[in-house]
Amino acid sequence: MKPLPLTFCKRLLLALLVCPLAFPACASESAEPLPSNFTLRGFGTLGATRSSSSQADFVRDLSQPQGSRGQWSGTLDSLLGVQANYRFSQQVEGGLQVVSRYRYDGSFQPEAHLAFLKYDFNPSLSLRAGRIGPEFYMQADSRLIGYSYLPVRPPTDYFSPLPFYHMNGGDFTLTVPAAQGLAKFKVFYGVAGEKVPTAAVGTWDFTGSRIFGGYVDYLQGAWQWRLSYAQLQFSQDLPVNKVRDALRLTGVPSAVAAADALTVTDRRVHYYSAGLVYDKGPLQAQLMLGHTMHESTIFENISAGYGLVGYRISSLTPYLGYSRAKSARKKLTTGLSNEIAPFAAMNAGVVATMNSHVDQSTFFLGARWDIQPNVAFKAQWDRVRGHADSVAFVQGEAAGWDGRTNVLSLTLDFLF
Amino acid sequence: MKMRSLILVLLLHLSSPAEAGELVVVVNAASGAGQLSRDQVINIFLGRFRQFPSGLTAEPIDQPEDGPLRAQFYRLLVDKQMTEINAYWARLIFSGRTSPPLKAKSSDEVLRLLSSRRGGIAYMNKSEVNHLLTIVFTPNHDQ
Numbered sequence: 427m428k429p430l431p432l433t434f435c436k437r438l439l440l441a442l443l444v445c446p447l448a449f450p451a452c453a454s455e456s457a458e459p460l461p462s463n464f465t466l467r468g469f470g471t472l473g474a475t476r477s478s479s480s481q482a483d484f485v486r487d488l489s490q491p492q493g494s495r496g497q498w499s500g501t502l503d504s505l506l507g508v509q510a511n512y513r514f515s516q517q518v519e520g521g522l523q524v525v526s527r528y529r530y531d532g533s534f535q536p537e538a539h540l541a542f543l544k545y546d547f548n549p550s551l552s553l554r555a556g557r558i559g560p561e562f563y564m565q566a567d568s569r570l571i572g573y574s575y576l577p578v579r580p581p582t583d584y585f586s587p588l589p590f591y592h593m594n595g596g597d598f599t600l601t602v603p604a605a606q607g608l609a610k611f612k613v614f615y616g617v618a619g620e621k622v623p624t625a626a627v628g629t630w631d632f633t634g635s636r637i638f639g640g641y642v643d644y645l646q647g648a649w650q651w652r653l654s655y656a657q658l659q660f661s662q663d664l665p666v667n668k669v670r671d672a673l674r675l676t677g678v679p680s681a682v683a684a685a686d687a688l689t690v691t692d693r694r695v696h697y698y699s700a701g702l703v704y705d706k707g708p709l710q711a712q713l714m715l716g717h718t719m720h721e722s723t724i725f726e727n728i729s730a731g732y733g734l735v736g737y738r739i740s741s742l743t744p745y746l747g748y749s750r751a752k753s754a755r756k757k758l759t760t761g762l763s764n765e766i767a768p769f770a771a772m773n774a775g776v777v778a779t780m781n782s783h784v785d786q787s788t789f790f791l792g793a794r795w796d797i798q799p800n801v802a803f804k805a806q807w808d809r810v811r812g813h814a815d816s817v818a819f820v821q822g823e824a825a826g827w828d829g830r831t832n833v834l835s836l837t838l839d840f841l842f
Numbered sequence: 843m844k845m846r847s848l849i850l851v852l853l854l855h856l857s858s859p860a861e862a863g864e865l866v867v868v869v870n871a872a873s874g875a876g877q878l879s880r881d882q883v884i885n886i887f888l889g890r891f892r893q894f895p896s897g898l899t900a901e902p903i904d905q906p907e908d909g910p911l912r913a914q915f916y917r918l919l920v921d922k923q924m925t926e927i928n929a930y931w932a933r934l935i936f937s938g939r940t941s942p943p944l945k946a947k948s949s950d951e952v953l954r955l956l957s958s959r960r961g962g963i964a965y966m967n968k969s970e971v972n973h974l975l976t977i978v979f980t981p982n983h984d985q
Contacts, residue, residue: 469936509936516899521938540938549893549900559937567937574933601891606881608891645890647881707921741925796925799907841932 463513471572472838473503479831482820484810486579489589491532491623492821494833501528503579503837505570509540519544525570530589530623539570539592555596560614560637562588562656563716564701572839576710576745576794578806579835581732583749583788586819587718588697589622590658593637607646614639618658623821624665634661639697648706656697663691664724669775673760676772680761687723687758688779695720708738725782726753726818741796750787753818756780784819786812786829800841808833865914867979868971870962873898878978884919886963888930889940894961902943903955903964911949915965918981 477484480496486503493502505527512520523540542556559567566588569580595616602609618635639656666688673685699716715731729752736745760776762769792806812829820827867883869875875894878886885891892900905911913924922930934940946952949966956962957974971977 467935469932507936511935511941513941516901519941523936523938542938544938549891554938565933568933571932571936574929574936603891608885738923738926741923796923799924800928802925802929841928 465511466508467511468506468508468842469571469573470506470840470842471503471570473500473572473578473835474837475499475502475578475833475835477831477833479827481827482817482823482831484582484831484833485586485819485821486582487586487589488819488821489530489591489620489622490528490821491530495822503572503835504528507539507570517546519546525591527570530621530629537592550601552599552601553596554599557592557594558597558614558616559591560593560595560616560639560656561612561641561654562590562639562697563654563699564641564652564703564714572804572837573800573802573841576736576743577734577747577790577792578804578837581734581747581749581788581790582808582819583751583786584714584716584730584732586751587728590618590620590632590637592620593618595637604644605646607644610641610643610645612641612643614656618661628665630664631662632658632660635659636661648704650701650703650705652699652701654697654699654701657694658697659692659694660690660722661692663689664779666724666779669772669779672772672775673762676762676769678761680759681772684758684760684776688776690722690724693720693722695722695725708743709736711735723756723758724780726756726780726784728753728784728818736794743794743796744791745793746789746791748787748789751784751819752786753782753784755783782818784812784816786810786816786819792835802839804835804837804839806833806835808835864967864969865911865918865965865981866968866971866977867963867965867981868956868975869894869978870956870960871974871976872960873962873976875963875976875978880919880979880981883979883981887919887943889934889942899961900963901959901961903952903959903962904943904945905949905952905965906947907945909949911965911967915981 475494476498477494478496483493483495485493493499505525507523507525509521509523514520520543521540524536525539526534526536528534538557539559540557542554542558544552544554546552561567565580568574569585593616595614597612597614600611616637618632618637621629621631624630636659641652641654643652670685670688673681696719697716699714702713704711712734718728720727730750732747732749734745734747736743758776760773762772764770764773788808788810790806790808792804795803797803810831810833814828816829817823873894874896886900887902894900916922916924916927931942935942944955946955952964952966956964
């Protein structure tokens with residue numbers, strides 16, 4: 427299955443690049459110079475972030491292996507994206523986006539985040555196929571476009587456990603006028619192809635994991651409401667086989683059952699979320715609530731939410747917000763006695779693999795200053811307050827991690 | 843005293859051409875589109891739902907980026923500055939969802955684009971409206 431989407435992406439890339447060169451006439455059929463069907467645009471962020479705690483790496487989300495640990499870091503928010511669009515006809519458009527950002531392997535290796543063809547059956551119904559961004563939550567597919575939103579980055583308490591940015595698949599969008607507003611329905615399906623770093627056990631490959639989801643959205647005047655659901659079915663296991671193998675080898679039924687409960691392959695994770703946006707003139711406000719439910723016992727279920735409000739005064743928009751994330755511990759007993767040394771080691775191994783607790787809140791305060799039409803400077807202060815066992819959203823926590831840090835971020839977001 | 847009233851008159855004159863009263867939203871007369879509501883114009887120009895009530899697909903056209911009309915239009919329509927409109931479009935363009943309105947390079951090109959597209963819709967000074975165009979909305983009168 428894997429080579430198929432790759433070939434597709436390559437073909438699309440070729441079509442996008444060749445078409446405007448091969449058919450310069452299709453951009454202007456008549457004598458008058460009409461706007462070109464080919465557009466090349468880009469976006470980027472230059473960021474510097476300093477987290478005060480030297481006991482853990484503060485990261486943008488769990489796709490980053492390292493972040494700021496008591497020092498300034500340029501890797502969290504800095505990125506560059508280039509996008510080509512070609513309009514084949516009024517109904518058919520293709521897009522290709524390549525993004526270079528700090529990723530799971532510590533490199534800035536560019537990756538195709540979009541490579542799709544879009545077909546508009548009519549203004550109501552639209553289909554996309556190829557590589558697209560899955561909209562797990564509202565704005566989940568535009569998280570890297572710093573220029574498009576108010577804070578320096580989407581609140582980490584909410585978006586941290588979402589290290590997926592693209593999938594090979596497709597989506598259907600239906601938009602219909604309803605009452606005084608617009609109702610929008612979307613369904614998407616695809617296969618993931620990304621990896622995430624895991625501190626203890628190396629890289630975890632999501633390649634082949636199936637993603638499915640959809641939302642109902644209602645837009646009226648300044649208000650936008652959305653309910654969404656998405657699920658991901660893991661195709662590959664977390665590399666913690668040793669712990670499970672040891673449990674199975676004991677032959678003790680309860681230990682074997684525990685090993686099964688810790689399995690990730692084919693287990694799903696369900697994302698439920700609700701979003702509310704108010705955007706009128708200089709005032710914008712957002713409220714998002716979400717719940718992440720893991721079928722595998724190895725991960726805890728997380729409830730999270732955030733609120734954000736900003737008000738523009740000339741070219742300056744101060745904003746403030748609050749986010750919170752809390753996970754519920756899962757019980758798993760191996761039935762093996764700690765009094766027997768090898769069993770005690772196994773039990774300790776189980777506890778270590780289930781180390782995904784989060785219980786923290788963040789108050790953030792900042793300002794966006796639109797210096798030029800396509801350049802914005804932002805400064806933000808995050809006050810993260812959590813329990814010492816709130817470790818899921820940071821990387822490489824040391825024994826001294828107390829769940830508290832203050833983060834100062836400066837970014838320059840631009841479009842070109 | 844005289845001087846002050848003179849300045850006042852001058853200022854009023856200077857500001858009147860750019861004042862809200864002159865700006866209108868027009869369509870190609872062949873579209874057969876009737877009056878549009880503010881929400882319908884917003885839906886078309888912000889790429890939310892590009893369809894006239896008649897069912898015809900709407901093709902919005904923007905005035906040049908450096909001209910004053912564009913900023914004035916979006917301020918009147920949604921009370922947003924151009925930086926906010928750019929931020930809005932950055933989200934939609936770079937998530938591969940919708941393309942922004944066609945960008946004309948001059949106000950003459952706006953007229954040309956309108957005449958060559960049955961579903962064309964644009965905004966301009968009322969004084970520029972010719973017999974091939976129909977006024978469907980006046981932003982400031984709707985407030």
